[in-house]
Amino acid sequence: MIEQLAPEIVNGIVLGAFFAIIAIGLSLIMNLTGTINLAHGSFMTLAGYLAFTLMSRGTNFWFALAASAICTAVIGLVVERLLISPLYKRVPLYSLLLTFGLSLVFEEVFRLIWGPSTVPFSAPAELSGATQIGDIVLPTYRLFIMAALVVVMIALLLFLYRTRIGLRLRGAVQDAEMLAALGTNTQLLYMTNFGLGILLAAIAGVLAAGLLGLGPTMGNDLLMPAFITVVIGGMGSLAGSIVGGLMVGLAISITTLYLPAASEVVMYILMAIVLLIRPRGLFGEEGIFG
Amino acid sequence: MTKFAHVIGVSVMGVLLVTLPAILPAVGLNISLGTTVILFALAASSVNVLLGYTGLMAFGNAAFFGVGAYGSALFIADVNANLIVGLLVGAGCATLAATLIAPFLIRRRGIYFSLLTIAFGQVFYFIAYRWSNVTGGEDGFSMTKPPLLGGSTPVLNGASYYYFCLAIFAVLLYSLWRIMRSPFGLTLKCIAQNEARVRYLGINSDRFIFVALIFSGFVAGVGGALYSVSIAFSYPLLMDWHQSGDFVMMVILGGVGTIWGPVLGAAIYAIAQNVLSSYTPAWQIIIGGMFIFFVLVFPKGLLGLGSTRRRREPEIDTEDPDVAIAPAYEAALLEGRQP
Numbered sequence: 001m002i003e004q005l006a007p008e009i010v011n012g013i014v015l016g017a018f019f020a021i022i023a024i025g026l027s028l029i030m031n032l033t034g035t036i037n038l039a040h041g042s043f044m045t046l047a048g049y050l051a052f053t054l055m056s057r058g059t060n061f062w063f064a065l066a067a068s069a070i071c072t073a074v075i076g077l078v079v080e081r082l083l084i085s086p087l088y089k090r091v092p093l094y095s096l097l098l099t100f101g102l103s104l105v106f107e108e109v110f111r112l113i114w115g116p117s118t119v120p121f122s123a124p125a126e127l128s129g130a131t132q133i134g135d136i137v138l139p140t141y142r143l144f145i146m147a148a149l150v151v152v153m154i155a156l157l158l159f160l161y162r163t164r165i166g167l168r169l170r171g172a173v174q175d176a177e178m179l180a181a182l183g184t185n186t187q188l189l190y191m192t193n194f195g196l197g198i199l200l201a202a203i204a205g206v207l208a209a210g211l212l213g214l215g216p217t218m219g220n221d222l223l224m225p226a227f228i229t230v231v232i233g234g235m236g237s238l239a240g241s242i243v244g245g246l247m248v249g250l251a252i253s254i255t256t257l258y259l260p261a262a263s264e265v266v267m268y269i270l271m272a273i274v275l276l277i278r279p280r281g282l283f284g285e286e287g288i289f290g
Numbered sequence: 291m292t293k294f295a296h297v298i299g300v301s302v303m304g305v306l307l308v309t310l311p312a313i314l315p316a317v318g319l320n321i322s323l324g325t326t327v328i329l330f331a332l333a334a335s336s337v338n339v340l341l342g343y344t345g346l347m348a349f350g351n352a353a354f355f356g357v358g359a360y361g362s363a364l365f366i367a368d369v370n371a372n373l374i375v376g377l378l379v380g381a382g383c384a385t386l387a388a389t390l391i392a393p394f395l396i397r398r399r400g401i402y403f404s405l406l407t408i409a410f411g412q413v414f415y416f417i418a419y420r421w422s423n424v425t426g427g428e429d430g431f432s433m434t435k436p437p438l439l440g441g442s443t444p445v446l447n448g449a450s451y452y453y454f455c456l457a458i459f460a461v462l463l464y465s466l467w468r469i470m471r472s473p474f475g476l477t478l479k480c481i482a483q484n485e486a487r488v489r490y491l492g493i494n495s496d497r498f499i500f501v502a503l504i505f506s507g508f509v510a511g512v513g514g515a516l517y518s519v520s521i522a523f524s525y526p527l528l529m530d531w532h533q534s535g536d537f538v539m540m541v542i543l544g545g546v547g548t549i550w551g552p553v554l555g556a557a558i559y560a561i562a563q564n565v566l567s568s569y570t571p572a573w574q575i576i577i578g579g580m581f582i583f584f585v586l587v588f589p590k591g592l593l594g595l596g597s598t599r600r601r602r603e604p605e606i607d608t609e610d611p612d613v614a615i616a617p618a619y620e621a622a623l624l625e626g627r628q629p
Contacts, residue, residue, distance in 0.1 A: 030401060034400075034401055036401055036404055036405060036408075038531075038535070083582065083586065086586060087585070087586075090589065091347075092347065092400070092401050092404075093341070093347045093404075093538075094585050094589055096347065096349070096401075096404060097535070097538060097539060097542060097581060097585050098581075098582055098585045098586070100535040100538075100539070100581065101539070101577075101578040101579070101580075101581030101582040101585065102578065102582060103578075104532070104574045104575075104577060104578030104581070105574070105575050105578035105579060105582070107574065108572050108574040108575045108578070109575065111572070112572055224408075224409070224412050224531075227405055227408055227409050228409050230405065231405055231406065231409055235402060235405075261420045261421070262420070263420075264416035264419075264420065265413060265416055265417060265420070268409070268410070268412075268413040268416075271409060272394060275394050275397070275406075276394075279397045279398065
């Protein structure tokens with residue numbers, strides 16, 4: 001029983017950590033600017049493909065991970081400045097639709113450059129194979145992903161709570177107008193925030209490519225569970241995204257074991273139950289992150 | 291727009307739609323494209339009920355469209371090959387789907403509402419995708435076109451099916467126009483402008499949004515039910531959030547909050563898709579680029595181009611309950627409250 005269940009639980013936690021990281025990125029962007037970033041998944045896929053291209057040119061995994069994440073974040077910044085920032089003054093519908101159009105363009109560009117089917121993206125040799133913990137054998141790459149995502153989350157927490165920019169970001173969510181009046185360049189803040197969200201997506205994208213296979217729709221497939229994570233955890237809550245992500249991940253992986261056909265529907269049932277009990281989500285509050 | 295201009299507009303659109311089966315073959319396009327335009331226009335109009343009139347960022351109407359499509363397709367293939375009954379069953383399924391998720395959606399507004407419509411819309415996609423022994427899963431579900439009333443009654447094809455859809459479309463669009471001018475419709479417009487004020491006047495806006503959602507689901511369901519018959523096929527991607535996004539974009543392309551905007555937008559979208567996809571497999575880049583362009587440059591859509599200076603309706607969008615909605619609206623609102 002436990003031998004059967006343990007790998008699924010680890011799977012669930014790994015998936016959940018992905019959903020949490022993606023959800024935090026979405027949530028950061030959503031809370032500060034009201035933009036629901038439908039191109040979030042495309043940025044993940046983009047990072048995966050960039051890393052794939054770098055690795056096929058002979059660079060090692062670590063360099064590819066860092067370089068592609070930074071490149072993707074820079075592309076994200078350019079997109080934010082050129083396309084999304086002119087829409088901040090309008091109702092959020094327009095930025096939602098803009099990112100939707102963007103995701104259509106991205107997906108087709110991926111197909112043109114890297115082909116319509118999945119490309120072979122393998123984890124580095126030192127991370128392949130399996131690790132034995134007690135009686136349970138687990139794939140090393142999954143353990144690595146878990147560790148990496150925990151490190152990323154801690155780094156994000158430190159950034160948001162221990163730096164001046166983090167402080168301003170949290171302040172801007174509550175009252176951007178006041179912050180601007182006090183002399184903060186809020187446009188710069190919006191930009192930083194968007195770049196941060198995309199950076200998280202990019203890291204998750206490269207890590208996910210080695211786990212789930214890299215195709216043009218990889219990121220978009222992860223986007224929907226991330227949306228549900230945001231709803232379950234409550235918009236604007238960091239803890240909510242983590243708890244929500246783990247709940248969704250575990251629910252999916254355990255259902256996959258017992259009733260594979262229901263593995264996607266289960267997260268909607270979970271969401272419906274949470275919404276019935278707490279319409280604003282488990283940790284939902286008016287402000288963001290505190 | 292003056293009443294005269296309105297009459298001219300309606301007549302032009304009407305003549306265009308009635309003569310479309312003659313125009314399309316003349317320019318080398320298929321009549322079925324006309325049917326697609328009409329049915330997409332129904333779906334876009336259903337989005338418009340929520341987005342244009344009630345001010346709710348609905349991003350999940352493809353779910354209702356798809357449930358209507360599968361409802362009629364499954365009924366026609368498995369139970370009774372009868373177009374009229376199949377259509378009613380499809381529309382009924384979509385209405386039921388809307389009724390099931392509406393209680394969750396009406397609790398939130400703004401981007402949270404969008405998020406919920408995206409998420410709840412997608413559940414039907416996964417059901418169609420996974421429940422493959424009934425729905426055919428990823429491969430979709432094919433059927434044969436049913437006779438109009440079952441038995442040996444005629445099967446509608448090509449132009450006759452187009453006119454059948456056009457008749458239903460005309461009835462629904464006219465009802466939509468009437469409903470949006472009724473006290474109920476005016477209340478929806480008031481909710482879009484200042485929901486807090488509406489609540490202060492003693493009206494439970496949640497109930498109005500509930501009914502608007504169900505109405506929207508019904509209209510989209512009719513469109514979907516007719517669509518699966520027209521292509522004799524239904525597939526899960528009909529319910530995907532990309533499809534929902536396309537429907538929302540049709541509303542924006544034409545002009546949000548207008549009766550003819552979604553129709554125009556659907557025509558632009560369907561024709562662009564049809565023409566572009568015959569030239570290049572990468573047509574999505576151009577469609578996506580067109581969306582981005584319109585969002586940035588023409589957010590009011592094509593019909594909004596002329597009316598940017600002269601606004602027909604007061605544009606109030608506030609959460610301050612002390613700001614009055616336009617007096618004419620408020621009078622109608624209070625009238626609508628009376629039994």
